[in-house]
Amino acid sequence: MGYYDIDDILAENTKFACSFNYEIPGLGYLEGSNGKPIHKNAKVELPFWLGNVLAIVPGDHEHEDEEPQPFVQLLAPEIFSNRVINAIKANPRGLDIHSINGHFYALAVKWATLFSDAELVQVLSDMILERAQEINSHASSVSLDPDLMLSDTTARFQLTLDEFEKNLYRVTHDSYKRAKLWLTKK
């Protein structure tokens, strides 16, 4: 995940629900009302690149004795809710994670780094192992006949992949295809 990585930039653009811990003047445009202050406990959808920083940087001391709170509190997002986690645990192969989020893994990595969430990591690494087998079996069925379209199951499976898996699929499929071409033709 480098600085110039376009997928990373797109992934960080995903909106996350946050609630503000302070009343801040002038930031009303985040809520859609220009020129007004943003209120305490207001719920706003912020892109991850903004929410991430604001959730770390602490604001002013409101009370002397307390630890300074960060500007915003990241609320548990829908894509890592119990419902999704349970669905992953139940059947990772049949899951349509593209409909959950196009950049599911990238976001999960960022989320887990931010909160050191070991359980989420465990679930996801099991999931990726399961799904990788599926990806491999779909990618290895190569037909050299250009007229022959993809089989229906493969086409349907491809629609459920997230960006990272699509890339994996593409690379795997390409290398299988080239190997086959090289073996059969000159």
Add this chain to the structure above:
Amino acid sequence: MDLNIDDILADLDRDTTAVDSSLYLSSEHDTTRFSEANGTPSNHEKHIAVNNITPESDYQMLITHWRNERMAPELLPYPHLLIGRLLQRLTNQIEHIENLSMGFLEEAAENDAKIPMLCMEAELERLKFVIRSYIRCRLHKIDKYSLYLRQLDQANDRTLSLTELLSPQEMVYHDKHSKILLKLFNNSVLRHMPPEMQAIDDTDGSINMIDQPDWSKFVFVLIKGAEPGEEDSEQVLNDDGKPCYSVTIPDLNEEVELAVGGIYVMRYNVISGLLRDGKAILV
């Protein structure tokens, strides 16, 4: 009672067939030893320059360097002497072929076959292809890590200077290319930015702008072992029935034994030491 006389026989062998065996052996010796020498320069290299270096061994070395460079995530040190020798041979061979073909023009009627000429030309093309591919692969990495290389150059605690890492031509390329790129960025975007955001190598922001090589990339590695015949001098040799090296994976704190002759999928930072010593090659 059995008398083991293998070592006496070996001694005799060495004397009688001095010519072939030394040719064969030395070529293998050079391959392994040279990859070390290229990493740690000068005093090693002089010592080896006395040993006979054959074109075959050099070619083998080049192939090893080429493969490692293609698979490794980082930019490996440039084998100055090896490439120097190869380029020298390349020019010599081109001249040789030209001279021969001139000879053909003058006295074409002799019973000389065309096949040696064809072989020589094809061989030349093969060598040239490998060198080209090698250099291009390096240039690609220089593009990718140009900011990182620059940072290496400025840091003082580095172990490897940029002149050992890059060839002179690559230095020029790196310098000019990053200048041109910087100029483009400056003119098109950066000068419209506030001054504190104009740096392209900012490491304090929310994201590090300097792309480092992915040190923990997984690579396929073949454990080649020490130079043949000198197993005993191997320091990390750990006898478990078979000779092997033991390395530690820092993240998991797990020790792994790599048997000689085995192929493993390993993190690059785990085996980079073995790779530099020429005891392992990437496949």
